[in-house]
Amino acid sequence: MAKSPAVLPLPLSFPPEVPPPTSQAKAETPQPLWLALAFPKLALEAHDGQQRDIPAVAVKEYKGRSVVHTASRLAEMQGVGAGMPVNAAYALCPGLVVYPANEQLQLDRLQQLAVWAEQFTSKINLQSPRALLLEVRGSMKLFGGLPAMLDRIRQQLTEQWQHSFYSAVTPTPMASLLLAFSGQGDVVQDKQHLRSVLGRLSVNRLPIGVKKKQQLRNTGVRLLSDVWRLPREGLARRFGPELVNYLDRTLGLIPDPLDFFASPDEFEAFYEFPMEIHNTDLLFNVARQLLQQLAIFLRQRDACINQCRFQLYHDRQAAASVIIGVRQPTRDQEQLASLLEEHLNRLSLEAPVKSIKLVATDFVPFSPQTLSLFLEPALDQPLDCGESDIETLLEQLQARMGGDVIRTFHSVADHRPENAYRVNEASATKSELIKQQRPFWLLPEPRLLPQKNHQPWFQGPVALIKGPERIQAGWWAGRDVSRDYYIAVDNRGSRLWVFQELSEDQRWYLHGLFA
């Protein structure tokens, strides 16, 4: 008897019709809905400076030759395709720009995209090397329905990331990926329609070996709808159980558990300039974009930062770092950007910058300020906008002028005038000193006054008009002070605070001015 033919015309077709889910089961667990984002040109677009409107290719070593891995749209239009030797590509398109296809770079970019996608859903799966899966059923209502959410994702990917991509939405992850990579852009909300939608695809799209694809084609199977008609056992026997298992997962007949992406604990964003730059304006524009990424990252984690650090990398020279600190934890991108601007205005670049990195490590939980329910007109409450306002001002002053320029002065209980104030420290003890007569200006050091006829002399004769007030203190602290203080007037009308040393030679000093 002859061997059974490859395809048996059995009445039982593959797979059996899915029984419609009972309404009860539906109510219990809503079907997940997977959005697949496929980035066909990721190997090329992962390079930061890559311009989208030039013919370019990413090349890979294959059997000792450089072979085109990914070609940009313009290069494809001139006939360059994947798998072509790079010399042939040059022949077709002389102005070709060539990048290496760096797998690490692609993975990094995919992770950045996953961090970005966390604003839409918490269930994200990385499909290395160039696709993302997002579960959107749970959050699409928040974004105003699926079409609105997809619009938003598309807009951000094109405008902010400038990636070319395909997307598809179906109830199973594998079906979404299949449809996305075939560029169909379908939205299938119900499992029952999966078979007919997928049926249009060619078997070449299946992620199986070239040999098996050839085998399938030899049996006359060209489209997935042909596969659906094949008997399950025969398919498993001839093509291995993996294929049947894959098809089952694609149609949602068996569960398909996925690992979810967990974003890293620290924030890092990196940008490599297409050329070395000398200009802080350009630097600022890029840094601003990095800050925007940081702001999104912080909002997703409901966190804020006390400081972040920019690293500027030079060629053959140690990296320079710019640290931006704030007085109050923040996640406000504009605030950070304005502080950065102050830093950059003061910064002189020692060498051209090749790349820039933004790092933030320590996160603080975000505690929002409570706003009033009713919008009061701002003009009526000029006094109320207080603290945060002044904090911003002080931060800006500090950022621009350096930390030690800003000071506050407070009084300290000490009878020696030069010790009776303290810089930059809040002192709670207000002493009796306050009750006494003191000038508003104090000289940093008492100034020795020359004497004429035993009278002090300061740009002219000085007339004593009140005093003396004796101050003797501090002998225990090594700075012994025993002086007689007078209030005096010089010949031009300034009121001075002068003293005479009681020790030895009784010299006169100027110590302050009554302004």
Add this chain to the structure above:
Amino acid sequence: MNSQLQSLLENNPRIWRAKDRGRYIETGTPSGHPQLDATLPGGGWPANAIMEMVTPQWGMGELQLLLPLMRTITQQKRWILWVSPPYVPYAPALERAGIDMDYVVIIQPDDSCKDAFWGIEKALQTRACALVLAWMDWLPNAVVRRLQLAAETGNSLGVLLRHRDNEHSPAALRLHLHPSDKGVYVKVLKARGSYRYRSVHVNLQLH
């Protein structure tokens, strides 16, 4: 005259006509010195403006003149910024005068004037900062004009203390201080909205 034009002229407080200068009243902040209030237009320090005090030297009572204002401001929990004071402010004395030093911030920018201008402008724009005192002698008119705008935005008063007089300064109020036995002579060099250039003697409790 066209009635529309008439009503525009009469109802717009921003238009000032020399013939009815009595009508122009910019409400000022009381200075705390009755003699001075009587002289200044608006009955006090100008609000939202830049004011210049020209003194031949420091220590003539210039801070005393501003004391009541500073006291009110710190009591309202608004802030005061001092830019480049010539000497160390003596905290016990200022606290004795009723100023809450918690609301006084002093910046001492190193030589660069740009930083100082920038700091003054930012502070004037900040609503929480009500008064900026700056000891600066070199101030181009363009900068003063810019500070004037900043003061209007931030609803704050900027006081520039200087030795040299600049006749063409665009500041809203310019005073010249001259020492006397019992206080200080204040001569009004320029006041927006007033022709009364007169001097007044202000008694200060000097000792």
